[in-house]
Amino acid sequence: MKIFLDSADELQIKFWSGQGVLDGVTTNPLVLLRDGVTDPERVLTELARLTAPGVFHAEVTHASGPFLVSEARALSSIGDNVAVKVPVLTPEGESCLAEISELSRAGVVVNTTACLTLGQVVLAAKAGARYLSVLVGRVDDEGGDGAQVLAKAREWLDRWGYEAELIAASLRGTADVMRAIDAGAHCVTVPPAVLAKLVDHKFSRHTVREFLEAAETTNAA
Numbered sequence: 248m249k250i251f252l253d254s255a256d257e258l259q260i261k262f263w264s265g266q267g268v269l270d271g272v273t274t275n276p277l278v279l280l281r282d283g284v285t286d287p288e289r290v291l292t293e294l295a296r297l298t299a300p301g302v303f304h305a306e307v308t309h310a311s312g313p314f315l316v317s318e319a320r321a322l323s324s325i326g327d328n329v330a331v332k333v334p335v336l337t338p339e340g341e342s343c344l345a346e347i348s349e350l351s352r353a354g355v356v357v358n359t360t361a362c363l364t365l366g367q368v369v370l371a372a373k374a375g376a377r378y379l380s381v382l383v384g385r386v387d388d389e390g391g392d393g394a395q396v397l398a399k400a401r402e403w404l405d406r407w408g409y410e411a412e413l414i415a416a417s418l419r420g421t422a423d424v425m426r427a428i429d430a431g432a433h434c435v436t437v438p439p440a441v442l443a444k445l446v447d448h449k450f451s452r453h454t455v456r457e458f459l460e461a462a463e464t465t466n467a468a
């Protein structure tokens with residue numbers, strides 16, 4: 248299973264890469280805005296370099312059509328390790344599957360994002376996407392069951408022999424990450440604060456403190 252960092256924060260990417268647990272980094276325009284990125288072209292190139300040999304996911308900002316396709320090709324060329332995130336549809340509900348198919352056939356590694364249903368995952372896989380991002384938190388926000396969408400999608404991909412990888416995204420807490428792992432996501436993308444919480448447990452701290460105090464007593468004897 249792969250762990251991606253859902254962030255455009257250079258320091259966090261460096262820190263978690265140093266922990267030896269990262270397989271890549273995901274970004275989207277909201278993440279860039281939240282992390283204060285003002286020069287996306289330069290920053291995305293730098294973050295892709297920093298993420299290598301892990302996969303760096305950068306998202307298109309055009310809704311559809313030839314502009315989306317040429318932007319995706321340009322993003323793909325910023326590094327050998329780049330996957331281009333393309334939403335499954337436009338805000339008006341028009342399918343982006345044709346663009347996903349064209350890009351995938353041209354060798355661009357596509358991560359279809361904004362998937363909230365099994366149907367969207369199935370269609371994106373058929374269109375050739377390499378990664379399928381299910382925005383679990385957003386499914387849950389609308390009263391759905393994001394973990395169930397993941398589990399059914401994983402079962403479908405395995406049953407029909409698709410190599411595309413399912414990314415559990417929009418994970419807001421440690422319990423979301425655990426549910427995504429349990430549901431069979433190939434990858435989880437986790438915000439830095441949630442990854443930090445996954446390491447922590449107050450009784451682990453207490454246990455380690457006990458060990459260290461015992462060692463001090465032994466060493467002083």
Ligand code: E4P
Nearest residue numbers: 253273275385416417418436
């Ligand atoms: C990552 O690939 C997604 O774009 C991201 O996890 C979405 O998170 P959000 O739903 O919390 O904005």
